Amino acid sequence: MAEVVLKDVVKNYGSIYAVNNVSFMVADGEFVALVGPSGCGKTTTLNLIAGLIPMSGGDIHIGDRLVNDLDPKDRDIAMVFQNYALYPNKTVFSNLAFPLQMRKLAKSDIDTKVQAAAKVLDITHLLERKPRELSGGQQQRVALGRALVRDPRAFLMDEPLSNLDAKLRVQMRSELKRFHQDLNATVVYVTHDQLEAVTMADKMVVMSGGLLQQYDTPANVFANPVNTFVASFVGSPAMSLIPLEVVSKGTEAALTSPEGWELPLSSANVRKALSSSTSKVVLGARHSTLKLHKSAAPGAVPGKVYTVEPTGDITFAQVFINGAVVNISLDPSVAIAPDEQVWIAFDQDRMHLFDAATTMALKAV
Numbered sequence: 001m002a003e004v005v006l007k008d009v010v011k012n013y014g015s016i017y018a019v020n021n022v023s024f025m026v027a028d029g030e031f032v033a034l035v036g037p038s039g040c041g042k043t044t045t046l047n048l049i050a051g052l053i054p055m056s057g058g059d060i061h062i063g064d065r066l067v068n069d070l071d072p073k074d075r076d077i078a079m080v081f082q083n084y085a086l087y088p089n090k091t092v093f094s095n096l097a098f099p100l101q102m103r104k105l106a107k108s109d110i111d112t113k114v115q116a117a118a119k120v121l122d123i124t125h126l127l128e129r130k131p132r133e134l135s136g137g138q139q140q141r142v143a144l145g146r147a148l149v150r151d152p153r154a155f156l157m158d159e160p161l162s163n164l165d166a167k168l169r170v171q172m173r174s175e176l177k178r179f180h181q182d183l184n185a186t187v188v189y190v191t192h193d194q195l196e197a198v199t200m201a202d203k204m205v206v207m208s209g210g211l212l213q214q215y216d217t218p219a220n221v222f223a224n225p226v227n228t229f230v231a232s233f234v235g236s237p238a239m240s241l242i243p244l245e246v247v248s249k250g251t252e253a254a255l256t257s258p259e260g261w262e263l264p265l266s267s268a269n270v271r272k273a274l275s276s277s278t279s280k281v282v283l284g285a286r287h288s289t290l291k292l293h294k295s296a297a298p299g300a301v302p303g304k305v306y307t308v309e310p311t312g313d314i315t316f317a318q319v320f321i322n323g324a325v326v327n328i329s330l331d332p333s334v335a336i337a338p339d340e341q342v343w344i345a346f347d348q349d350r351m352h353l354f355d356a357a358t359t360m361a362l363k364a365v
């Protein structure tokens, strides 16, 4: 397999910048997910790597080759799409063999490669069937097999699981992960589902508006989102974001709300808050870091329960604090009701502070 490197890649359609100066490197054998909301530029980025559309600027290397001017067929990549595009009248064997026949390989070589791919994907028993005789998950495996027989330098996958039902998607997620691990394959994988990215990828590229917002391991993106967009996109339920004002008194500082409460900050958070470009900040907190109290408690701020959603193991509640909806997870034994007055305590070591003007994460200086 090979590494894939994008440097200052641009694709514009007139004034629309579908991909705007994007750079990242996928190391040999790495699984990188491109994630972001609809229209953020993920598919365009993948199509640029594949060579399906011309670039407006920048460079793409696959392995040691600059591929800017190479046709898709000369890039040695294999694509797997959302619709598997299997040939309906060919058997699974013929579907897998077809790309090799096009390359004029000897029949015995084709046979060996098809059998090897079928073994990896556990579809040997399906080789004589037609695609319509397969389940969605089996069709997906055949589509992967067809990519695999080509022995590509990288796999490019565009939402390959989105046609499957929820249960099968979870199962195929594990299978794809295993496929990647077993083959040590270089994979660039497009999805709008951040959970797919977090669970499968070594690294994720979070995109918005054609721009790369953050490129890091899922764990780092989750723990240290660079801005409010990434904070609210990665994680489920989303990180809660509460716009507040900073007031400082000497070396101390607190967040204040027009609702009349103050939340004193730890010294590390004071340094972050005071590095904001204005006195306005956004407080971010993940549901699992919050504690709910039924009465006023030190370090807790008042809120009003909006909804309560029991899911079995965990109950999720939404609480209004300073006009913002805050998600919190609770033990199912905690009894609360909509419209109840509660107090929410923040974990100073795990809260996030963002500059309200720039949306960027604040650092302790």
Ligand code: ATP
Pocket: 013, 016, 017, 018, 019, 036, 037, 038, 039, 040, 041, 042, 043, 044, 045, 192
């Ligand atoms: P989705 O998840 O909906 O597929 P995406 O993140 O893959 O979205 P892209 O398909 O890459 O987004 O599109 C990025 C932006 O470029 C969008 O605003 C889209 O409207 C625009 N765009 C894509 N192709 C063209 C085109 N041929 N002409 C004009 N604009 C285009």
